[in-house]
Amino acid sequence: MKAWRKYSPYLLSGEWHIHTSYTDGHNSVDEYCRRAGELGIPLVAFTEHVRRDLNYDFHAFLDAVDRARDEYDLIILSGCEAKVLPGGTLDVDHDLLIQVDYPIFAFHSFPKDFDLYLDALYAVLSNPYVNAWAHPGLFLRKTGFQMPEDELDTIFQKLKDNDVLMELNKKYTLPPAEWINSGKNYPLNFVRGSDCHRVEEIG
Numbered sequence: 719m720k721a722w723r724k725y726s727p728y729l730l731s732g733e734w735h736i737h738t739s740y741t742d743g744h745n746s747v748d749e750y751c752r753r754a755g756e757l758g759i760p761l762v763a764f765t766e767h768v769r770r771d772l773n774y775d776f777h778a779f780l781d782a783v784d785r786a787r788d789e790y791d792l793i794i795l796s797g798c799e800a801k802v803l804p805g806g807t808l809d810v811d812h813d814l815l816i817q818v819d820y821p822i823f824a825f826h827s828f829p830k831d832f833d834l835y836l837d838a839l840y841a842v843l844s845n846p847y848v849n850a851w852a853h854p855g856l857f858l859r860k861t862g863f864q865m866p867e868d869e870l871d872t873i874f875q876k877l878k879d880n881d882v883l884m885e886l887n888k889k890y891t892l893p894p895a896e897w898i899n900s901g902k903n904y905p906l907n908f909v910r911g912s913d914c915h916r917v918e919e920i921g
C-alpha cells in the first residue's frame with residue numbers, strides 16, 4: 719500500500735509539497751507548521767530536494783520533522799522530491815528513499831527527447847516507493863512537446879494501476895485542465911501540492 723493511502727482524507731486539504739531552508743526554501747519546518755496551524759491546514763508534507771550526493775544533512779532535516787511532530791497538532795510527513803533520470807531511475811540514495819514517508823518524483827533537468835521522457839515516465843511510475851508525480855506536465859510545457867491522446871490514456875492507466883497521485887499544482891497551473899478532466903474518468907487520485915518555497919505560499 720502506498721503511504722499516502724493512510725492520509726487520503728487530507729489529499730486536497732493538506733499541503734503536500736513543501737521545501738524548507740535545508741534546500742532552496744526560505745522557511746524552517748517550524749515556521750511552516752506554525753503557519754499551517756494558523757490556517758487550519760491539517761497535514762503538511764516536507765518534500766525536500768534530494769540527489770544521490772547530498773550537500774546538506776538529511777538526518778538533521780528528518781530530526782527537525784520529528785521534533786515538529788511532537789510540537790504541533792498536525793499530521794507531518796517527511797518526504798523528498800527526487801529527479802527522474804533517463805531510464806526512469808531516481809536521483810536519490812535508496813536508503814534515503816525508504817526512510818521518508820512520502821517520496822515524490824519530478825522531471826527537472828532532463829534531456830529534450832520525447833521518447834526518452836516517456837520511457838522514463840513509464841518506468842518511474844512502477845517504482846513502488848513513489849507516491850506522486852510533482853508538477854505533472856511541466857517538462858512538456860517547457861519543451862513544447864505535445865502528449866498524444868493514446869499515450870495519455872496509458873499514463874493515466876499506469877498512475878491508477880500503481881496508485882500514484884497526480885499533483886494539483888496551483889503555482890504552475892498544472893496539470894493541464896484537459897488532463898484533470900479526463901483523469902477524473904479513471905478515476906485518478908489528485909493531491910494538492912503547491913511547491914511551497916516560503917510560508918506565504920501555503921494555504
Ligand SMILES: [Zn+2]
Pocket residue numbers: 799824826852853
Ligand atoms: Zn520540482
Ligand SMILES: [Zn+2]
Pocket residue numbers: 735737799852913
Ligand atoms: Zn518542489
